[in-house]
Amino acid sequence: MPLPDSFAAWLAERLGTELVGRAPVGGGCIHSAWRLDLADGRRLFAKTNGAASLPILEAEAEGLRALAAAAGEAGPRVPVPLACGLAGSSAVLVLPWLDLAQGRSAAHGPLWRRLGAALAELHRHSLTRTCVAEDRPGEAFGWPRDNVIGSFPQRNGWEEDWARFFVERRLAPQLEHLASGGHPLRRAAPLLEHTGQWLGAHRPAPCLVHGDLWSGNAAITRDGQGVIFDPAVHRGDREVDLAMARLFGGFPEAFFEGYQNTWPLPSGHRSRRELYNLYHLLNHANLFGGSYVGQSQACLDALLDLGEGEGWG
Known part of the structure; x- marks a missing residue:
């Protein structure tokens, strides 16, 4: 335009x-x-x-x-x-204006490590810092208003239980929209039921998260600063940002090392990673269709097969 x-x-x-x-x-x-x-x-x-x-x-x-x-x-x-x-x-x-450095060379490793550490500090500090938009900061999961993930509506509001929030405000709307568009996923209902059980024992703090942290929304500037932009913010499990950062690649391992050295993730985060990233696969399936529908189904099946066999915590 x-x-x-x-x-x-x-x-x-x-x-x-x-x-x-x-x-x-x-x-x-x-x-x-x-x-x-x-x-x-x-x-x-x-x-x-x-x-x-x-x-x-x-x-x-x-x-x-x-x-x-x-x-x-x-x-x-x-x-x-x-x-x-x-x-x-x-x-x-x-x-x-952000004057961004091109590429992700090995020379930028220390800068990405610093950005990972800085994200950990943002997550941690958000627990005690009030944002102007919030009416109950740090007390619940969600956000005062709906926003978007890409161009797809992202349902927010407030919920004190993280498992319920993730099922009802994240996975369910994506699955429902995919089904209404003619692409219902097999075993969607069991997935939603089991997700509540899998996350029930997980008690994360309601951190302010970026919400759409793929590599295109983070960079290093030419003067060596780590920067993040284009968010889909809400208060959620901080693991969702680290999970998405791994989904499509592009973040060097130094980024994750910097985060982990500053505020280590709790046990079980590797299992939860695939569950959290199902949300983004479903979103891509709704936005772009094509192979993302099959990827979403494969991820859903793998989660159910693993979760039913081993359980998560």
């Missing part, structure tokens, strides 16, 4: 300086992305979409502010939104 004619005036009113240059940026599959050059020398980043997408961008802005508040000085860098709203018929989110 092109920037509207009214965008320059909209931006100047909010940031107090003129727009002197703009250029499209590739990589996004949901929104249009732009590099903005301002008269005061700043370079910014903007996402735009139709007016109907404003709630999605507002939810992203809210999530970024929450992560930044929880991160503090010890956590990862998080781009704090500079403006969000309607410019003419376009929804717009304006963020600081």
Whole structure:
């Protein structure tokens, strides 16, 4: 979507300086992305979409502010939104520009280790830090408003029991939508039933999590800072972030070492990893179809076969 004619005036009113240059940026599959050059020398980043997408961008802005508040000085860098709203018929989110390093070379290992440690600090600090959006921080799992995972609706609200939250607000909506679209998964009902049992003995603290931490949403900047962005925040088991970071690859092992050395994960996290990542496979099946449907079924079957044989805790 092109920037509207009214965008320059909209931006100047909010940031107090003129727009002197703009250029499209590739990589996004949901929104249009732009590099903005301002008269005061700043370079910014903007996402735009139709007016109907404003709630999605507002939810992203809210999530970024929450992560930044929880991160503090010890956590990862998080781009704090500079403006969000309607410019003419376009929804717009304006963020600081991130000058990202290219690739994930071995030379960046210490920086990724530091980012893993910083994520652990964010998770831990979030237990005692109140985010502006929350009405009961640190007391329950969820978030005050629904948001999205990719472009798929993510159901939130609050729930004191983690197992119930993950079954009813994460797995069930994905399975129901997949079935309504003509791709019901075999043994879906037993999976939901057993998930509640498997997670029943697991008592995680309700940490603020990124929620969509694949390698495309984390990076190292050219000046050596670890940064995370494009979140789908909620309060949940911190293991969900570490699980997704392994799902599609891209994170070096140093990242996980940095996290584990700072705040070790509890026993059983390797078994729970596949369960937590089923949510993201189902989401991809709903968004993209194709082989993700088969991958979701295979993951579901493997979980039931393993869980029924050994049980989880």
